[in-house]
Amino acid sequence: MKKIILILINLVIVNISSFANESDMLNLNAPSDLTEGQSLFSVKHRFIGKVDNNVYDTFFGIDGGANVGLALGHMFSHGIEAKVSRNRYTNDGQSEYVYSLSRQGDLSSHVKGKIGVDYFSYISNNARINDRRENFFYNASLATAPVWDGVSFVFDLAYDGYNEKVGTGIGINKEFKPNLSFLPFVEKMALMAEYYPVIDREDGVTGKKDAFSLGVKFKTAGHHFVLSLGNSTAIGTRQAMLGAINNDLHFGFNIYRIMF
DSSP states (O other): OHHHHHHHHHHHHSOOSOOOOOOOOSSOOOOOOOOTTOEEEEEEEEEOSOTTSSHHHHTTTTTSOEEEEEEEEEEOGGGEEEEEEEEEETTTTEEEEEEEEEEEEESSSSEEEEEEEEEEEEEETTSOTTOOEEEEEEEEEEEEOOOBTTEEEEEEEEEETTTTEEEEEEEEEEEEOOOOTTOTTOOEEEEEEEEEOOSSOOTTTSOSBOEEEEEEEEEOSSEEEEEEEESOOOOSHHHHTTOBSSSOOEEEEEEEEEOO
16 A cells, blocks of 8 residues: 555656646546557546435545556557556455557547457455456447537447446547636646446346446646546446446546656
C-alpha cells in the first residue's frame, strides 16, 4: 500500500508539457489519441457504498470499500497499443489481470476506430486456490470528433468469451473551456454520460438493470481527473455491459496521466 501511495504522489507532482489522450471515458474502451512512443497510466476507483446510505457516517458511501483498477498502456507504431491492467473487486475478493492488444486509426476526418482483444484471468479469494478462470474479450469502438459545439460520441460493441455475451455501450462527451478562477490549473472540462443496455439478460450473469454513469472531467496540463456517479461499480466495458443489480448510485473517479 505504501508503494502504491508513493507512485500516485509521484504521478501527481511531476509536471509534463502536454496531454495527448482526448478520448478517455468513464468505462468505455474508446480509441486512444496517444502518439507513437507514449504511455498512459490510469487509476479507476468505484466506491461500493451507496451515496444515500447513512450519508453522515459513510460520507456518501466512500467508507464501504471500493473496486480498484490500475492500468499501463503503450502506443507502438501503426496505431498498435498494448496494455496490462489489474482490477480488484471488493465484494467477492476477485483479483483480475487483463492483457490487451488493439489497433486503432482514423476511418475518416471525423471518425476514429479501434479493434482489440483482451486476455483476462482472474481468481476469487473465496474460491479454491486452483479455480482460475480465463478467456478472451473481443471489442470494437468508434469515436467521433466533436460534431457540434464540442460534443462527441463513442460507441462500443463487444463479445465476452467467458460469459458468452454480446454487449454494447454508448457514450457522449461535451467539452468546454471553463471560467473557474478558483481552479486556474484546469484548462478544459467535459461532461460525460454512458449507457450500457443489456442485450441478453441471464440470471446470475447479468444485472436486472441497464448500467449508466455520469461524469465530469477536469483537464490539466498533466492529468485528466474524472468524477463519476452511476448505478454500477464496474471497471471497463466488459463488466459494465453486464448491467447493474439495481439503480442505487455510487461515486467513483478516474485519473489519467501520460508517463513518457
